[in-house]
Amino acid sequence: MTPQEMEQEQIRLAPQVIVPDAGQGYFAQEDDVVFALDIHYAENTAHVGLHAQTFHGNTLGRFVARFETEVEYLPGFFAFREAPPLLQMIEQVWATGLTPQLLLVDGHGVAHPRRFGVACLVGLKTGLPTIGCAKETLLRYQGDLPDARGSTLPVLLDGDGVGTVLRTQTGIRPVFVSVGHLISLQESERVILELSGKYRVCDPLRHADQLARAHARHEKIPDATVFS
DNA sequence: GCGACAG
DNA sequence: ATCTTGTCGC
Numbered sequence: 517m518t519p520q521e522m523e524q525e526q527i528r529l530a531p532q533v534i535v536p537d538a539g540q541g542y543f544a545q546e547d548d549v550v551f552a553l554d555i556h557y558a559e560n561t562a563h564v565g566l567h568a569q570t571f572h573g574n575t576l577g578r579f580v581a582r583f584e585t586e587v588e589y590l591p592g593f594f595a596f597r598e599a600p601p602l603l604q605m606i607e608q609v610w611a612t613g614l615t616p617q618l619l620l621v622d623g624h625g626v627a628h629p630r631r632f633g634v635a636c637l638v639g640l641k642t643g644l645p646t647i648g649c650a651k652e653t654l655l656r657y658q659g660d661l662p663d664a665r666g667s668t669l670p671v672l673l674d675g676d677g678v679g680t681v682l683r684t685q686t687g688i689r690p691v692f693v694s695v696g697h698l699i700s701l702q703e704s705e706r707v708i709l710e711l712s713g714k715y716r717v718c719d720p721l722r723h724a725d726q727l728a729r730a731h732a733r734h735e736k737i738p739d740a741t742v743f744s
Numbered sequence: 745g746c747g748a749c750a751g
Numbered sequence: 752a753t754c755t756t757g758t759c760g761c
Contacts, residue, residue, distance in 0.1 A: 555752080557751080558752090589752075591749035592750080633750070674749080
């Protein structure tokens, strides 16, 4: 797939993404199941980690798997490299009998030049509420973010608030939250902040990152289900 | 025209 | 993402 073809696909799919207004869409309940996913790469192998927990913090399962990729990383087209292995991983865990109400993806949702980051593609393909949470931004934003945990600034695109700069820990660099699908930006912020314990990255995504990294390094992972 | 650019 | 040493802090 050429960059031009990928761009056309983004333009075709972006209008299908549902971004509820404040007070609308999905709201996380204490016992809802959350899947957080991340990938580490080694050559053409994508090592995926999936951490499953209830919203209030009970771990339900830890999973790792490897998938082959040919797709190169291109800024702005991350979804086409990352989403296929993520979707396969979700299917495998789903087949286990564990089903999520919410997905957390490492990367952007609509805070993207064409409003179609990896969290949008994963959300559309699964039909599940999905939040994108990234450690760097693709879009410029203005203003000074206050130092305190919970502080926010809007990320704008063409005058629309497409994402939020969120300080999850006092004095620590912020993260960038945006809607992937079916959940409002306000609820996305609330969820990410509530799931953030003592680190910059929220606990579920941090656990998924550790799972993926350990699997990429061929380490033994206690209590993890290994698909491949 | 040039640089910047999620993971 | 990955390539990499020491170092500061809980």
